[in-house]
Amino acid sequence: MAVSKNEVVGWGLIGCGVIAPTHAKAVQKVEGAKLVACCDVIRDAAEARATEFGEAGCAVYTDLEKMLADPNVDAVSICTPSGMHSANGVMAAQAGKHILCEKPMDVTLEAIDALIAAAAGNNVKLAGVFQRRTYDSSKKVREAVRTGKLGKIVVGDSYQKYFRSHEYYASGAWRATWDLDGGGALMNQGVHGIDLLLYIMGDIKRLNARCRTLVRNIAVEDTAVASVEFVNGALGVIEGTTSVTPGMGGKIEVSGDHGTIVLDGDNITVWDVPSDEAVETSDGGDVGAGRDAAAGLGEKGHVTHVADLVDAIWNDREPEIPGREARRAVEVIKAIYLSSRRGGETVELPLSYDDDGPGIDDRGASWDW
Numbered sequence: 420m421a422v423s424k425n426e427v428v429g430w431g432l433i434g435c436g437v438i439a440p441t442h443a444k445a446v447q448k449v450e451g452a453k454l455v456a457c458c459d460v461i462r463d464a465a466e467a468r469a470t471e472f473g474e475a476g477c478a479v480y481t482d483l484e485k486m487l488a489d490p491n492v493d494a495v496s497i498c499t500p501s502g503m504h505s506a507n508g509v510m511a512a513q514a515g516k517h518i519l520c521e522k523p524m525d526v527t528l529e530a531i532d533a534l535i536a537a538a539a540g541n542n543v544k545l546a547g548v549f550q551r552r553t554y555d556s557s558k559k560v561r562e563a564v565r566t567g568k569l570g571k572i573v574v575g576d577s578y579q580k581y582f583r584s585h586e587y588y589a590s591g592a593w594r595a596t597w598d599l600d601g602g603g604a605l606m607n608q609g610v611h612g613i614d615l616l617l618y619i620m621g622d623i624k625r626l627n628a629r630c631r632t633l634v635r636n637i638a639v640e641d642t643a644v645a646s647v648e649f650v651n652g653a654l655g656v657i658e659g660t661t662s663v664t665p666g667m668g669g670k671i672e673v674s675g676d677h678g679t680i681v682l683d684g685d686n687i688t689v690w691d692v693p694s695d696e697a698v699e700t701s702d703g704g705d706v707g708a709g710r711d712a713a714a715g716l717g718e719k720g721h722v723t724h725v726a727d728l729v730d731a732i733w734n735d736r737e738p739e740i741p742g743r744e745a746r747r748a749v750e751v752i753k754a755i756y757l758s759s760r761r762g763g764e765t766v767e768l769p770l771s772y773d774d775d776g777p778g779i780d781d782r783g784a785s786w787d788w
């Protein structure tokens with residue numbers, strides 16, 4: 420049933436693991452939404468989330484199809500392993516449910532496009548999660564770049580240096596698998612910083628990259644570096660790892676011929692823009708998330724995402740991060756994987772579906788020592 424304007428949106432959680440409470444708390448904080456259903460193949464997990472965060476009578480499901488048949492559910496958060504997002508989302512769209520989908524939107528471009536098409540075809544909203552985009556500090560940096568405050572943009576870099584332990588990788592059978600995680604340091608963690616770089620700098624035209632598995636005993640990359648050229652002519656670096664101590668989270672550096680800005684986590688630590696007043700530097704988002712999985716992850720950005728989707732439903736508008744926006748970072752990561760697989764060859768964007776595949780160079784080190 421369609422949701423009328425100002426009617427509370429009944430929310431369902433699909434997947435009740437690590438990130439699910441962040442969505443549940445966000446739903447609690449948004450007046451126009453209420454948590455009415457939780458679904459997980461592990462009943463205890465769904466029950467625990469429903470008890471802790473749900474409205475009285477919050478339903479518990481272990482079968483997604485059954486939850487999607489529940490008329491109280493108007494919108495869902497997809498919090499399952501990344502390679503299941505599109506399959507879950509297509510089912511939700513076909514059942515007429517609006518969708519807030521965790522990052523990455525899926526792990527192949529074809530799967531993401533199938534989800535985008537299903538949402539459009541069934542007239543439901545599809546929003547992607549990239550909470551760092553929602554912070555004022557990110558918006559300020561983007562605005563400064565777009566309005567020419569830094570002059571001609573020369574370089575834009577995204578450094579995503581995280582720490583993830585062996586225990587983290589062992590904590591779920593889907594983690595660090597090509598099929599369900601879609602990659603490692605870039606597809607799971609670095610995707611946030613790559614999205615932010617694209618949000619601030621615009622699209623990438625071509626890149627060269629190397630991916631390696633240097634420390635962790637995993638099938639996917641734990642470290643990757645790419646040299647990139649943006650459509651606006653600037654150059655830059657993308658660096659992602661989950662194997663350094665201490666994890667430092669994400670840093671974006673942008674410099675033009677008239678100024679430089681550094682966004683460290685969610686804090687603007689350098690605002691060297693001669694034409695400008697000093698700016699507020701702290702945004703209080705999820706500082707600390709680089710150190711270990713979900714450590715310090717606040718729900719502030721997710722509150723904005725939930726509120727945005729509610730408003731998009733009420734006003735029949737596009738969400739702030741529609742499917743095609745959430746797709747961009749995945750395409751860049753796929754280009755990085757392709758370049759690495761080809762020994763660092765230049766890869767031009769956009770990619771075709773045939774370019775999909777893992778990121779480790781055949782000749783590069785996998786973890787075999």
Ligand SMILES: NC(=O)c1ccc[n+]([C@@H]2O[C@H](COP(=O)([O-])OP(=O)(O)OC[C@H]3O[C@@H](n4cnc5c(N)ncnc54)[C@H](O)[C@@H]3O)[C@@H](O)[C@H]2O)c1
Nearest residue numbers: 434435436437438458459460498499500501521522523591
């Ligand atoms: N935005 C962020 O900062 C952030 C942080 C952490 C995770 N994530 C994303 O959230 C997603 C989930 O990550 P996680 O760490 O919570 O994983 P998790 O393994 O802790 O949770 C996934 C849950 O999905 C359940 N599940 C699997 N198949 C299901 C099905 N068919 N139906 C219903 N439930 C099913 C599992 O039983 C598990 O409880 C991933 O895509 C990840 O990238 C985003």
